[in-house]
Amino acid sequence: MPKTITTTKPIAGSRAGWLIKSEPSVFSIEDLQRDQRTAWEGVRNYQARNFMRDAMAEGDVALFYHSSSEPSGVAGLARVASRARPDPTQFDPTSPYFDATSSRTEPRWQLVEFAYLERFANFVSLAELKACADLEGMAVLQKGQRLSIQMVSKEHLAIVLGMGGSTHTLT
DNA sequence: GCCAACGTTGGC
DNA sequence: GCCAACGTTGGC
Numbered sequence: 001m002p003k004t005i006t007t008t009k010p011i012a013g014s015r016a017g018w019l020i021k022s023e024p025s026v027f028s029i030e031d032l033q034r035d036q037r038t039a040w041e042g043v044r045n046y047q048a049r050n051f052m053r054d055a056m057a058e059g060d061v062a063l064f065y066h067s068s069s070e071p072s073g074v075a076g077l078a079r080v081a082s083r084a085r086p087d088p089t090q091f092d093p094t095s096p097y098f099d100a101t102s103s104r105t106e107p108r109w110q111l112v113e114f115a116y117l118e119r120f121a122n123f124v125s126l127a128e129l130k131a132c133a134d135l136e137g138m139a140v141l142q143k144g145q146r147l148s149i150q151m152v153s154k155e156h157l158a159i160v161l162g163m164g165g166s167t168h169t170l171t
Numbered sequence: 172g173c174c175a176a177c178g179t180t181g182g183c
Numbered sequence: 184g185c186c187a188a189c190g191t192t193g194g195c
């Protein structure tokens with residue numbers, strides 16, 4: 001029997017989940033499988049931060065996308081495992097994510113934790129995503145789209161789970 | 172390695 | 184408030 005995911009209520013009738021990008025040379029789905037859980041450090045984009053802070057809910061699922069990779073594509077599935085909280089790396093002068101303009105009293109950057117759900121049986125390449133007519137409009141397929149955290153509609157999520165041979169199904 | 176697209180910064 | 188310059192992302 002497939003495991004079942006209950007997603008939280010959609011925002012504006014469209015959100016069912018997320019897509020999170022990571023360069024696998026930095027942190028891959030295999031790394032998440034090994035660690036089981038990770039703090040998503042280093043997001044330094046306001047829109048992505050706002051998604052984490054305002055719209056993500058614990059239990060939401062996220063497609064784990066390998067970017068700048070050969071091939072790039074969706075490698076697996078993760079789950080939002082915490083609420084948003086200040087990203088400690090913004091205060092760490094030795095971190096590549098250090099932000100001297102952020103203060104501890106008014107932290108600028110947030111993170112959430114993600115938990116491992118699965119590595120897809122079938123890696124879904126960007127080329128396959130592009131070739132799927134039913135995924136038209138998906139954010140990751142838009143030209144010039146660089147946002148590292150994106151909303152994914154329930155319809156698109158279900159299609160990608162199918163393409164990946166996911167053991168999870170949406171309710 | 173190239174470069175288009177994008178977000179941010181800062182001069183004015 | 185405008186916009187040129189810059190740094191970064193990420194596909195190719």
